[in-house]
Amino acid sequence: MHLPSTRTLQAFVATARLGSLAAASASVAMSVPALSRRLAGLERELGVRLLERVPRGVVLTSAGDDYLAHAVAVLDRLQAAAAELKRDAAVVRVTTIPAFATRWLLPRLPAFSARHPGIEVDVRTSIAFERLDDGQYDFAIRLALDHEMATDPLLPIHLLPVWSAAHPRAITCPEDVLRHQLLGPDHRPEFWQEWLRGVELEGQAARPRAIDALLLYEQTLSGAGVAIGIEPLISGLLRDGRLHALTAHRQRSARSFFLVGPAETRSRAARLFRAWLWSEAQG
Structure with a gap:
């Protein structure tokens, strides 16, 4: 059995809630004939009747009532996942030592925020060299001996x-x-x-x-x-x-501040922050 598309689930949920093909078609930006075909295809795929046509619209069958709860749960979870991904993509998480954060990074962050108002930079301070492989941070800015690092120093x-x-x-x-x-x-x-x-x-x-x-x-x-x-x-x-x-x-x-991060940054926000940081360091 083929799983229904999110568009089909949205069409079914709108119809079930509104009780009218005309109202549902406007809600999901779909013509009434196209909506009817989607609902008929969904019922055919499931092998049960989900909706009964009545003089004033449509009503759910008992099977349709059960299926509605599952369809709503699926759409809610997909919407929550999309919102979480969008939120995470707009946050850059950075760890560095307290002195660097207060004396160099934080005074410059308003300029980055003015250029990219939709991106939040979450700065956490620590003396320890935090691991990056668990995904908790996008970048670490750390003090290290030049000869111990394989990359060019940030500062x-x-x-x-x-x-x-x-x-x-x-x-x-x-x-x-x-x-x-x-x-x-x-x-x-x-x-x-x-x-x-x-x-x-x-x-x-x-x-x-x-x-x-x-x-x-x-x-x-x-x-x-x-x-x-x-x-x-x-x-x-x-x-x-x-x-x-x-x-x-x-x-x-013999030491410098180094920018440490994954070989490929995980989000557009992280890439923009990295480019800005290098620009600030070199300027």
Whole structure:
């Protein structure tokens, strides 16, 4: 037995509910003769009478009443599935570390939303490198060593000391930095080590105070000390003049931010977000 098409089920449900071929034909945008043929074909395929013609329209038989419940359930489930797919296709799920989300990604998202108002970007933060193969996320933006990754970095990292614009003492060379309290992200002590090595001060006694990564630059702005600046996370603060930096001695880190995702993105929304993200990173 051939399964009826959704169009046929819609025609039957409309006729059963409205009790009139004329009213049902208008509801499903089908002529009365075409509707009659569909209903007759459905009854012939099932081998039972679903509808009885009466002077004022049509009424359901007992078999038709039973079949109506199944037809409605099928159409409802198909409609719910289509709505869920449409909703999912318009959502891009991204996981990244908190500092990247707050300092770089979230300030830029309004521009993406203005360009693509029908797409929602759901950003979740985590220090752990979340798996992507279970379909929970479309992309991960993660910090990694360049030599461990097989793809080009989304955003290379440069390191440089930064301090509050209200800092009372001048800092003009790398040696000056060591005269101040050094601040660094608590989970990334290697950043200060990288910079000191790059400016040939690795052997100096430097003991950075570990600060929660989300609060590092707030502490720096308050005048607590000199932090290791991570470009691109500090770009906005430098541009606004809230932080000053030893820009002549910026050092390229061995780490970068990488965009990680499946080889083929699952939706048009994800493809649009990926293209926009690369454009933002390169611009």
